Amino acid sequence: MVAKSGSRCCCCCWFLGIIVVIAVVLAVVFTIRHRANHSDDIAPGSTDKKYADALKIAMQFFNIQKSGKLENNKIPWRGDSGLKDGSEASLDLSKGLYDAGDHMKFGFPMAFTATLLSWSILEYGDHMDSLDQLDPAKDSLKWTTDFLINAHPSPNVLYIQVGDPETDHKCWDRPETMSRKRTLTKIDADTPGTEVAAETAAAMAAASLVFKESDTKYSGTLLKHAKQLFDFADNNRASYSVNIPEVQSYYNSTGYGDELLWAASWLYHATEDKTYLDFVSKNGEEFGNFGSPTWFSWDNKLPGTHVLLSRLTFFKKGLSGSKGLQGYKETAEAVMCGLIPDSPTATSSRTDGGLIWVAEWNALQHPVSSAFLATLYSDYMLTSGVDKLSCGDTSFKPSDLRKFARSQADYMLGKNPKTMSYLVGYGDKYPEFVHHRGASIPGDANTGCKDGFKWLNSDEPNPNVAYGALVGGPFLNETFIDARNNSMQNEPSTYNSALVVGLLSSLVTRSSSVESFK
Numbered sequence: 001m002v003a004k005s006g007s008r009c010c011c012c013c014w015f016l017g018i019i020v021v022i023a024v025v026l027a028v029v030f031t032i033r034h035r036a037n038h039s040d041d042i043a044p045g046s047t048d049k050k051y052a053d054a055l056k057i058a059m060q061f062f063n064i065q066k067s068g069k070l071e072n073n074k075i076p077w078r079g080d081s082g083l084k085d086g087s088e089a090s091l092d093l094s095k096g097l098y099d100a101g102d103h104m105k106f107g108f109p110m111a112f113t114a115t116l117l118s119w120s121i122l123e124y125g126d127h128m129d130s131l132d133q134l135d136p137a138k139d140s141l142k143w144t145t146d147f148l149i150n151a152h153p154s155p156n157v158l159y160i161q162v163g164d165p166e167t168d169h170k171c172w173d174r175p176e177t178m179s180r181k182r183t184l185t186k187i188d189a190d191t192p193g194t195e196v197a198a199e200t201a202a203a204m205a206a207a208s209l210v211f212k213e214s215d216t217k218y219s220g221t222l223l224k225h226a227k228q229l230f231d232f233a234d235n236n237r238a239s240y241s242v243n244i245p246e247v248q249s250y251y252n253s254t255g256y257g258d259e260l261l262w263a264a265s266w267l268y269h270a271t272e273d274k275t276y277l278d279f280v281s282k283n284g285e286e287f288g289n290f291g292s293p294t295w296f297s298w299d300n301k302l303p304g305t306h307v308l309l310s311r312l313t314f315f316k317k318g319l320s321g322s323k324g325l326q327g328y329k330e331t332a333e334a335v336m337c338g339l340i341p342d343s344p345t346a347t348s349s350r351t352d353g354g355l356i357w358v359a360e361w362n363a364l365q366h367p368v369s370s371a372f373l374a375t376l377y378s379d380y381m382l383t384s385g386v387d388k389l390s391c392g393d394t395s396f397k398p399s400d401l402r403k404f405a406r407s408q409a410d411y412m413l414g415k416n417p418k419t420m421s422y423l424v425g426y427g428d429k430y431p432e433f434v435h436h437r438g439a440s441i442p443g444d445a446n447t448g449c450k451d452g453f454k455w456l457n458s459d460e461p462n463p464n465v466a467y468g469a470l471v472g473g474p475f476l477n478e479t480f481i482d483a484r485n486n487s488m489q490n491e492p493s494t495y496n497s498a499l500v501v502g503l504l505s506s507l508v509t510r511s512s513s514v515e516s517f518k
Helices: 002-037 050-060 059-064 106-128 135-149 195-210 216-234 245-251 259-270 274-287 304-314 322-339 365-384 398-412 495-509
Strands: 157-162 184-188 390-391 392-398
Touching: 002 157, 050 059, 059 135, 059 392, 059 495, 106 157, 106 195, 106 245, 106 365, 106 495, 135 216, 135 322, 135 495, 157 195, 184 274, 195 259, 216 259, 245 274, 245 495, 259 304, 274 322, 304 322, 322 390, 322 398, 365 390, 365 398, 365 495, 398 495
Parallel strands: none
Antiparallel strands: 157 184, 390 392
């Protein structure tokens, strides 16, 4: 009896022990999974090294793209270039940023770059500052807005392009050695272009907020130009793509209504003049595309406008005229619901690896821009105490938006089927044959227009690393060809860099949104 009783006790002990072990294992597995799924829940003030390192790299591409008499040049293979740009109109258009892998200065996407960089600084300047990146960001912004100011010599005249793309693309040379004629393209009262004038107004207005405290006079100059350009755009409504058909092959606009709303939104933030708030309220039905989410890009500013104006509904309760913002807020919510993978209205425009994918050319623009908007909206919700986003009959938290944003950033940085970082210079594996003239030609080479093509056709990796360049990215089937002549997938652009800087700055750490830019 005693023996049998002891056996039973022993069996019970073993059984209880097994249960305890299983419980411990399950607890460990749950903890690991929980941490994996909530790895973005870093404490406010702490820094995510991955995104911090990537941000420092991304910021360098602006220096690579600078034209003009370089100051404190940190890029050993870059030098002065474009010093006579604008001379045929007696203007100094030497500054600004080259658009991509060529030597063109396209005013439309360059202005968008400035608007995005300004927005990023206004929202996440403290994040940048913690990594000593705020001053470089402001320097790159001012280099761009200096060009935009000089390109606007009178209220109804704006120079929108330096260089002829047909001529430029027939050459493969370093910007420092180019000798071809740099033709100018402008819009004016006789040949208006609403979208580019309005985008430049948005850039000036947003930048005026960036420099409001550090350089009051410069801020005032920017705001004066912004107001003049908005009036020019609004009072002379016409598409620049129609009036100047030559631009259609490069930066063709699909309409100007979004730029008018975008510019008015930034002017309201910069001035708090109710005239601009009334403008977006009155013109929302015509231009706002309410209820139909679209993709944020250099051509389509509507998703950015929806999010920017929804900011007012989060932080300016009881604002006079805010009822006219409801359509913007509801469409911003629809945009967010389309991005969250588990949402009942989630977009199907994704690769198997989870990357938002909309277009073959410059495929990464849309996932990066979408992720940037998602982090902004998440931070607006957190700061204003809104704990859920309703998508149909399902609710999501701000952390769900941030999780989506991280997934796009991580894919870009190497968590993808190619295990390749599409941000040049980040990680152990990234594109080595970037479609970029300056990066592909040795810094001491004195090439002319035509003989430089031997570097385009070279089988050797680029001799100069274009640090911070975000290339176009993968196809829908997630293939990518690292070839210098593959401009569809392997050419970077400055506006992509502005989007990347905004996204990475938002993910570096967690903090509250500023409730006012003023």
